[in-house]
Amino acid sequence: MDLSLLPQAVVSGVLASGLYALVSVGLALAIGVIGIVNFAHGEFFMVGAFLAYQLFVSFGFDPLLSLLFVAPALAVIGALIYLSSIRFVLKAPELNQMLLTFGIGIILQNLALLIWGGDPRTIANVPYRSLGFQVGGVSIGAVPLGSFVISLVLVTGLYWVLAATPLGRAMRAVAQNRIGAGLVGLEVNRVYLVAFALSALLAGLGGVMIGVIQSPTPTVGLGFTLKAFAIVVLAGLGNIRGIVGAALTVALAESLVATLVPNGDALRNMVFFAIIFVVLVWRSRRVA
Amino acid sequence: MKRIIATLVVALFAIAMAQGVTIGVLSPLTGGAAGTGQAQKAGFELALAEINAAGGVLGQPLKIVIEDTKADAATGVAAFEKLMTEDNVEFIAGGYSSGVTLALVESFRTFQPVVSWIGGAVSGVGIDGFDGIEELLGAEPWFFHVHPWDYQNTEASTSFMASTGVKSVALLHEDSAFGGPGAIAAAGLLQNAGMSVPLVEAFKSTLTGGTGDFRATIAKAAASGADALFWIGYDSDVVPLTSQIRELKYDPQYIFGAPPGWPSEFDAAPEAQCVAGLIGYLPNLPNPEAKTFLDSYVAMHGKAPDNYMAALAYAQLWSYADAINAAGSTDQDAVIAALESGTFKSPMGEWSFKPSVIALHQGFGSEMWNVFQFQNGVREIVWPLARATAPLQSCR
Numbered sequence: 001m002d003l004s005l006l007p008q009a010v011v012s013g014v015l016a017s018g019l020y021a022l023v024s025v026g027l028a029l030a031i032g033v034i035g036i037v038n039f040a041h042g043e044f045f046m047v048g049a050f051l052a053y054q055l056f057v058s059f060g061f062d063p064l065l066s067l068l069f070v071a072p073a074l075a076v077i078g079a080l081i082y083l084s085s086i087r088f089v090l091k092a093p094e095l096n097q098m099l100l101t102f103g104i105g106i107i108l109q110n111l112a113l114l115i116w117g118g119d120p121r122t123i124a125n126v127p128y129r130s131l132g133f134q135v136g137g138v139s140i141g142a143v144p145l146g147s148f149v150i151s152l153v154l155v156t157g158l159y160w161v162l163a164a165t166p167l168g169r170a171m172r173a174v175a176q177n178r179i180g181a182g183l184v185g186l187e188v189n190r191v192y193l194v195a196f197a198l199s200a201l202l203a204g205l206g207g208v209m210i211g212v213i214q215s216p217t218p219t220v221g222l223g224f225t226l227k228a229f230a231i232v233v234l235a236g237l238g239n240i241r242g243i244v245g246a247a248l249t250v251a252l253a254e255s256l257v258a259t260l261v262p263n264g265d266a267l268r269n270m271v272f273f274a275i276i277f278v279v280l281v282w283r284s285r286r287v288a
Numbered sequence: 289m290k291r292i293i294a295t296l297v298v299a300l301f302a303i304a305m306a307q308g309v310t311i312g313v314l315s316p317l318t319g320g321a322a323g324t325g326q327a328q329k330a331g332f333e334l335a336l337a338e339i340n341a342a343g344g345v346l347g348q349p350l351k352i353v354i355e356d357t358k359a360d361a362a363t364g365v366a367a368f369e370k371l372m373t374e375d376n377v378e379f380i381a382g383g384y385s386s387g388v389t390l391a392l393v394e395s396f397r398t399f400q401p402v403v404s405w406i407g408g409a410v411s412g413v414g415i416d417g418f419d420g421i422e423e424l425l426g427a428e429p430w431f432f433h434v435h436p437w438d439y440q441n442t443e444a445s446t447s448f449m450a451s452t453g454v455k456s457v458a459l460l461h462e463d464s465a466f467g468g469p470g471a472i473a474a475a476g477l478l479q480n481a482g483m484s485v486p487l488v489e490a491f492k493s494t495l496t497g498g499t500g501d502f503r504a505t506i507a508k509a510a511a512s513g514a515d516a517l518f519w520i521g522y523d524s525d526v527v528p529l530t531s532q533i534r535e536l537k538y539d540p541q542y543i544f545g546a547p548p549g550w551p552s553e554f555d556a557a558p559e560a561q562c563v564a565g566l567i568g569y570l571p572n573l574p575n576p577e578a579k580t581f582l583d584s585y586v587a588m589h590g591k592a593p594d595n596y597m598a599a600l601a602y603a604q605l606w607s608y609a610d611a612i613n614a615a616g617s618t619d620q621d622a623v624i625a626a627l628e629s630g631t632f633k634s635p636m637g638e639w640s641f642k643p644s645v646i647a648l649h650q651g652f653g654s655e656m657w658n659v660f661q662f663q664n665g666v667r668e669i670v671w672p673l674a675r676a677t678a679p680l681q682s683c684r
Contacts (some may be wrong), residue, residue: 005507012503057553110318118322119594120524120551129527130534130559141503141535214500215527215551219320223499258504265505266463266490269497 005259007138013255018148021247023224024231026202028240033175033195040105042221044200048207049216056123063212070204078200112218120215147209230272308348312371313382320495321359324597331601339609361391372399386410386465393424404432411437413645426647434651438470444657446477448671456484458514462493462521470520487512493522500528510538523549530559549595560662562683569599581635603634
């Protein structure tokens with residue numbers, strides 16, 4: 001165990017938590033407001049990553065610029081998926097809902113395979129991807145720092161929308177009681193539509209950042225989907241406010257284990273599943 | 289009566305022959321390894337077109353049935369059993385992923401078709417308590433393995449590392465059946481070649497559920513003070529690994545990787561500069577077959593192959609066609625004998641099946657490998673020196 005790497009581990013963990021929060025908050029929104037566990041959420045990351053790649057290849061757009069185009073595109077895709085499929089299973093058994101979103105995910109993956117092929121792609125000319133600053137012996141990467149700041153702004157913005165706008169209040173009302181919200185005149189289906197589109201939009205923005213860090217592939221969303229589900233469970237299903245704390249917990253724990261334990265990087269997934277296990281057992285004991 | 293039976297037998301034989309030979313192919317066309325599977329498919333398509341343009345097999349057009357394994361063990365077994373029971377093929381080609389191959393061992397033994405298998409590469413040789421593919425299938429007379437075994441890969445990697453003159457190597461590897469055994473073998477070979485290995489560290493690949501944050505692992509490599517970095521992982525790990533090496537200001541003399549393929553367009557990325565890699569086929573190999581293959585491939589698919597698995601698949605299907613034609617029938621023993629005795633063409637030059645440590649029939653060995661280095665956006669061959677197109681450059 002090399003404790004000299006501890007400061008770097010803490011900084012890396014904190015910076016990673018921003019992206020983790022962003023990729024999780026959209027999923028939490030879908031679960032919390034609409035009550036649907038969206039297994040295609042990772043494929044929204046993937047579509048966002050590929051759109052950023054395509055905008056770079058076709059027009060030379062920097063990924064930061066492509067955020068402006070990918071966000072509305074994903075919102076439209078999310079809305080179309082909601083209107084064409086999700087809204088028909090809202091009252092169906094949860095298993096049917098899960099199977100539907102799982103199927104949507106497979107369709108999106110295979111569409112990506114048809115369009116972009118199976119080879120990992122590269123957004124080749126990102127001048128800041130390898131940029132790092134040394135501060136007191138600790139390296140701070142431009143990409144993790146940038147994605148942390150962007151994620152923080154977006155998640156804070158979402159919290160503000162939920163807390164202080166009529167749309168946010170409508171979402172919270174529908175989340176608490178869809179029948180009651182309908183009885184007082186809220187258009188529940190429209191709220192669901194907006195919430196699902198917003199969930200896809202946030203995932204797409206996360207996908208652009210993933211496209212910078214990694215090679216876009218049809219399965220690029222896998223690792224982050226696992227993280228997102230872990231963080232959502234840790235925060236409490238549908239608890240959007242708990243996402244930031246849960247993301248920070250998971251990211252810090254992973255970074256510390258990866259740095260301080262031999263072969264620790266290979267234990268990352270074990271770490272977050274262990275956290276989930278402990279939290280779920282603790283919660284169930286508290287309820288009992 | 290005898291004449292009628294004889295006529296019927298001849299007629300049935302003629303009908304069977306008129307249907308032509310069908311080869312069943314198992315390949316990961318979708319899922320995390322789809323890049324490799326699609327490369328194999330492209331290689332098979334090119335070989336199939338050429339074989340049939342040259343008269344086919346036994347006078348009939350050759351056919352292939354490709355089943356998707358998704359690089360998933362259970363899917364791979366189901367796909368193989370479908371080929372055997374529904375498509376009734378007698379010959380199996382394709383092959384990728386040590387995990388899928390290990391899952392297929394018992395099914396292969398049950399049906400015992402002729403299996404020509406590109407990969408996995410995990411032999412099991414030299415690893416106690418683990419039965420690898422060469423140990424489990426190598427002695428079967430119907431099993432032919434095309435891709436070099438893991439120890440042949442590490443032998444080539446170690447020879448390259450030794451040729452650079454570095455004294456110490458940090459070894460990073462992904463944690464599945466691909467990277468783990470390879471890293472153990474590589475560490476031993478590097479030490480036997482006189483180099484120290486101050487760090488052997490596993491990481492979670494982006495292909496197997498990782499998020500591409502390798503900073504902790506890279507920081508350990510930097511702290512180890514090793515002269516060179518040698519990593520074993522997948523093509524989707526290339527971009528995060530190489531960019532984070534730069535971000536953390538880690539500057540080993542050489543950055544050398546052994547993924548199955550490299551990401552498209554990575555050549556143009558600034559992170560690529562000076563990164564070196566092990567590869568089976570490159571268009572700028574000096575042998576004429578490499579250029580011929582490239583031209584035909586571009587004519588059919590509109591781009592150069594990104595993954596050397598295309599070249600291996602091409603070579604594999606041609607070897608089947610040549611062997612069945614040489615055997616003059618689809619009789620299993622005759623085809624096995626023809627595969628054993630034949631010399632086949634490939635983009636990497638002529639090749640044949642020879643015994644390896646355990647296997648009766650091993651196709652390519654360590655001599656297949658080349659080391660290239662990204663130099664100003666071009667993949668220059670830097671090792672072995674006989675095939676080098678440019679000298680190796682230090683990253684410092």
